Amino acid sequence: MKVILFPTCLVDALFPSVGIATVRILEKLGIQVVFKEEGICCGQLAFNDGFFEEAKEVARKLIDAMDEDLPVVSPSGSCISMIKLHYGELFRGDPYEEKAKNLIRRSYELTDFLVNYIGVSDIGARFEAKVTYHDACHTKGTLNIHREPRELLRHVKGLELVEMENPDLCCGFGGIFSLKMPSLSSLMLDEKMKNIEKTGAQYVTSTDISCLMHIGGGLLKKGSSVKFIHIAEILANG
């Protein structure tokens, strides 16, 4: 089996280890991974900010780059959600409409791909730590993915999964929200960090590096003992 990896712009530029971990997981399962250099970004930032034309220009590049009849797998729920939820309406009546619909049909967030498409919950990972899981808003809310990450984590040897209070409470990042309403964003971050620290976990993990960089950056500034790690990096371990 062959898949196209879509690392996403944030992973590629800021957290390449997440992309590397994703490749390791897929190859461990005997899947051949293809990377398309032109597939950079889903365009969500511009779209959420109301700049639809600019978002479409970037999205067209992604659609072109991924234009091979293979599943597209990404370690990011929010980017896959952008494709699945908004590419349809964004390209309605546009020459790219059919290609967009085609991409929607074969795009998968990583944990969804592993558990539901491949059908595997135990990939032989090992991670000796107490870990709490944050439900990213798009991943749980729009893609309904919340059982899958937990199932994968439960099968990781040595990992103790603890639930925080309100695991699906928004962390306050929200992309441009963090830039337009920085004080409110940091207030929401405070509550999320408090909930995480109350669990006594050593790590917080999620399917989305966008939430994690906001939460993790906050934990670092605070001098917290809790570290952040993307779920792909846990699953690639061992």
Added chain:
Amino acid sequence: MVESKLVKLAIEDERTRDSIKSALPHFVEGRKKAFADVDFEEWRERASSIREETLKNLDFYLEELKAKIEECGGKVLFAKDKDEANEIIGGIARRFGAKLIVKSKSMITEEIELNAYLERSGFRVVETDLGEFIIQLARERPSHIIAPAVHKRREDVKELFEKSLNEKGGDSIEELALIARRVLREKFLEADMGITGVNFAVSQTGTIVIVENEGNVRMVTSLPKVHVALMSLEKVLPKFEHLALFLPLLTRSATGQLLTSYINFITGVEEGKKFYLVILDNGRREILRDDKFYEILKCIRCGACINHCPVYRNLGGHAYGWVYPGPMGAVLTPLLLGIERWGHLAYYSTLCNKCYEVCPVKINIPSLLVELRRRLVEVKRAEASPGIIERIMIKIWGGVMRDSEIYRRFVHFFSGILRPMTGRGWIKWIPLFAWTRSRWFPSPRKRMFRDYWRHRK
């Protein structure tokens, strides 16, 4: 700036925030329990269709409603805007020589600032819903559409009753409620006119329906000799049987109750009494004409979106600046009052989607918020429209994200420039949208994922 003065005040108001955070779980858990053994998706799909069909044929149902109510002895008047509505209601009060008016909770009366108008015109007005009674005494605006005084604590109310009513002894919630009950009972008996809102108006039978838990609506609608009900024009339901779906949907979504303690079905009018229904437009017909924004008129005012919103949770209702808070307010207020001055509310959201998930009539609020943002970009001259710097940055972003070589060079460039500020992959301070006020910033990588991939071969 999107973070207005009201937002900053709300962020500093830890006390109100704590009050709201302790009150919200009651609504959230209540709603979850109430829908546990119900096919919520099926219910709301049906409800959404009925609302869509009603809005498509609104004039037909409004005419049917008017005909039926007048057949039963009531009178229906249409008001184009808040001034007209106020004049109509003031006129009715004058005609019947009313001196004391009792009111039950109605967001639409807040919208048109009815109380202020009536008081200016020489009438005494008393709110009889306990929450509204409290905030009337406090001279505040409601901060939630279902629980207007959700931001108030028991101690606040005790102090308020002592100061404004000269009533001491409100040491428990029960005692406070009993004080209010005693004070209000006198008002009900003295009142010449009662004003209410409407939850639903059934056009088939000419019935207006009002839900309540306190019994004050019963009093307001039956004791005084004149009852005036005010409703916005989208509140009509075609058939009486629709109530079997909408009432439990409303009460479960709002407070987690299977049904409220009292439900008033008012058809026609008693001998010797008068009933008026004032139907208000106030900008809604214009919203109806918009093929994207008409959706917000499906709203049945349950407040579920407000209860589940992480932004409302931290800001409270007053930060939204007007009568309608939370997600539905962030959409409705700019549409009614204009995006020129109220467009900033469109950014009061992380697009977490919770509102859409709980909406009993499937209003895609996040999509409407993004559409508002799109209009702000298009319109350019609204206060909250992205300025020239933001537009330039989006253009740069677009150029970078469309070309793999530019993208790679852009990231490598900044990785180099920011290296002096970077410690172990993180930047502790950078003048970028106040990011580092609360978190460290991840440094762009010299060795990106695509570099790793190239060197793999």
